[in-house]
Amino acid sequence: MMRRLSGSSLPMAARRCVATIGSASLVVHREKMKDELAKSKSAWRDMHAQKQELDRRIQAHPENVARGIFAFIALQNAVLFEWTFFRFDWNLVEPITYLLGYSTMWLGIACFFSSGKEWTYDSMRASLVERQRRKVFSNASFDEKRYDDLTIRVGDLEERIKSLENL
Numbered sequence: 001m002m003r004r005l006s007g008s009s010l011p012m013a014a015r016r017c018v019a020t021i022g023s024a025s026l027v028v029h030r031e032k033m034k035d036e037l038a039k040s041k042s043a044w045r046d047m048h049a050q051k052q053e054l055d056r057r058i059q060a061h062p063e064n065v066a067r068g069i070f071a072f073i074a075l076q077n078a079v080l081f082e083w084t085f086f087r088f089d090w091n092l093v094e095p096i097t098y099l100l101g102y103s104t105m106w107l108g109i110a111c112f113f114s115s116g117k118e119w120t121y122d123s124m125r126a127s128l129v130e131r132q133r134r135k136v137f138s139n140a141s142f143d144e145k146r147y148d149d150l151t152i153r154v155g156d157l158e159e160r161i162k163s164l165e166n167l
Contacts, residue, residue, distance in 0.1 A: 026164060029164070030161060030164045033157055033160060033161050033164070034161060036157060037154065037158065037161060040150055040153050040154050040157060041154050043150055044147075044150040044151060044154050047142075047143075047146070047147045047150060048147070050140070051142065051147060054137065054140055054142060057132075057136060058129060058132045058133050059129065061128055061129070061132040062124075062128040062129055062132075065128055066121075066125075076100065080093060080096070080097055080100075083096075107119075111124075115127060
């Protein structure tokens with residue numbers, strides 16, 4: 001007949017031995033987790049540095065597009081001014097300005113129907129950022145899912161190690 005021994009029925013020396021073995025295995029487990037954390041953190045740092053550089057380039061893209069649009073509008077106004085007052089007459093240039101202005105409304109309608117978003121600066125900026133993000137990440141072979149998984153893994157390991165420190 002086998003009898004199961006509870007912790008209170010063990011002699012004091014045996015209980016200390018079990019506690020020592022338990023704390024020793026915790027120390028070994030904590031050290032393994034620290035090694036895994038160091039490896040994960042190293043990989044995360046490398047990916048984080050790459051992501052920051054890519055994000056910097058991505059965030060600059062909408063600003064560059066806005067500058068280009070502003071330059072286009074300034075050039076259009078300069079050309080129309082020159083045509084109106086120096087080269088042609090208002091009777092010829094007026095329909096051109098009307099068609100140019102009216103075409104922006106059609107462009108806005110086309111953008112709304114193709115994307116389902118209003119043609120505002122914020123929505124266009126968000127669309128440009130998202131499109132540029134997909135393009136830049138794929139060109140740089142950046143694995144965004146792996147980066148997110150590493151971020152979660154590092155946070156989880158840090159939390160688990162911190163909880164084991166108190167034992």
